[in-house]
Amino acid sequence: MDVAVGIVAQRDNERAQDLAAALVDALEAAGASAVVDEATGAAIAATPVPVDSMDDRDLVVSIGGDGTLLFVAREVSPVPIMGVNLGEVGFLNAVAPENAVDVVTDVVADIARTGRVEGRELARLRATGVDEDWTLAPALNEIVVHGRRRGHGGGATIEVRVDGQSYAESHADGVLVATPTGSTAYNLSEGGPLVHPATNAVIVTQMAATESMPPLVVEPDTEISLTVTDADTAYAISDGRNRQQLEPPATVTVSLAADPVTLVGPQANFFDGLDKLE
Ligand SMILES: NC(=O)c1ccc[n+]([C@@H]2O[C@H](COP(=O)([O-])OP(=O)(O)OC[C@H]3O[C@@H](n4cnc5c(N)ncnc54)[C@H](O)[C@@H]3O)[C@@H](O)[C@H]2O)c1
Numbered sequence: 484m485d486v487a488v489g490i491v492a493q494r495d496n497e498r499a500q501d502l503a504a505a506l507v508d509a510l511e512a513a514g515a516s517a518v519v520d521e522a523t524g525a526a527i528a529a530t531p532v533p534v535d536s537m538d539d540r541d542l543v544v545s546i547g548g549d550g551t552l553l554f555v556a557r558e559v560s561p562v563p564i565m566g567v568n569l570g571e572v573g574f575l576n577a578v579a580p581e582n583a584v585d586v587v588t589d590v591v592a593d594i595a596r597t598g599r600v601e602g603r604e605l606a607r608l609r610a611t612g613v614d615e616d617w618t619l620a621p622a623l624n625e626i627v628v629h630g631r632r633r634g635h636g637g638g639a640t641i642e643v644r645v646d647g648q649s650y651a652e653s654h655a656d657g658v659l660v661a662t663p664t665g666s667t668a669y670n671l672s673e674g675g676p677l678v679h680p681a682t683n684a685v686i687v688t689q690m691a692a693t694e695s696m697p698p699l700v701v702e703p704d705t706e707i708s709l710t711v712t713d714a715d716t717a718y719a720i721s722d723g724r725n726r727q728q729l730e731p732p733a734t735v736t737v738s739l740a741a742d743p744v745t746l747v748g749p750q751a752n753f754f755d756g757l758d759k760l761e
Pocket residue numbers: 548549550551553570571572573574575624625664665666667668669670672721722723724
């Protein structure tokens with residue numbers, strides 16, 4: 484099987500671009516085809532394509548930090564992705580840059596031999612407006628609903644319902660609904676629990692609530708509804724980047740997205756990674 488690979492290198496990162504060039508050379512020498520994102524294609528001798536047109540590739544490699552991988556996941560899922568870590572934290576990217584050429588060419592050789600891409604599925608969350616016609620891009624980390632802004636005077640009253648049953652209602656900066664993958668991100672900053680990535684669960688954490696309830700962990704196929712009042716405006720945000728302005732009173736439902744992310748390559752050891760969170 485001729486394997487088609489897409490490569491997205493963190494924008495304006497020469498080290499990521501150099502690694503992308505080495506990957507293109509190694510993959511083409513191995514008989515695979517490789518294209519790169521347009522920003523990288525302007526910097527190295529490789530075929531540039533829009534990231535969102537890589538959705539017909541067999542594998543997309545992200546070279547950068549967590550944010551670049553989150554970006555790639557938004558643009559190309561359900562195509563399997565692999566993360567090479569050049570970032571400040573790199574909690575989502577398991578492959579060290581010095582191993583990237585060997586690991587990627589080994590995975591591509593396996594795909595060529597078997598015709599299958601072996602990876603693990605990471606759940607995502609979808610946020611949808613109730614009585615409003617919008618849906619955010621699926622979140623690998625979390626969905627946040629917050630008032631006009633973080634901090635004094637920017638909050639809102641948000642009622643949390645779990646499969647229709649009321650769990651909490653308080654004035655707060657916001658409420659976040661996280662995946663196990665995202666339990667180490669914004670959720671952790673807001674006092675939510677760490678959830679091992681092998682756990683099937685969804686986490687609901689209030690953000691600076693005046694009458695707070697403990698964070699709640701529920702089964703993945705649960706519908707969380709967040710009703711926002713007592714604010715002139717509010718936002719629903721997916722993975723910190725994709726946002727929808729709300730006109731309170733407004734209700735947002737958060738539930739499991741139909742398509743998970745398939746992450747390929749060696750799995751980072753969760754416990755070894757925790758020192759990155761200090
Ligand atoms: N106050 C906060 O803690 C805060 C604010 C905004 C965004 N975030 C997080 O950043 C994510 C978006 O990442 P970005 O790089 O596009 O934004 P960004 O540039 O604001 O980076 C946020 C930081 O979160 C880290 N991060 C992202 N996903 C992570 C994960 N699953 N586990 C541990 N750390 C993780 C990134 O490496 C980066 O250091 C959001 O999904 C949210 O989880 C956190």
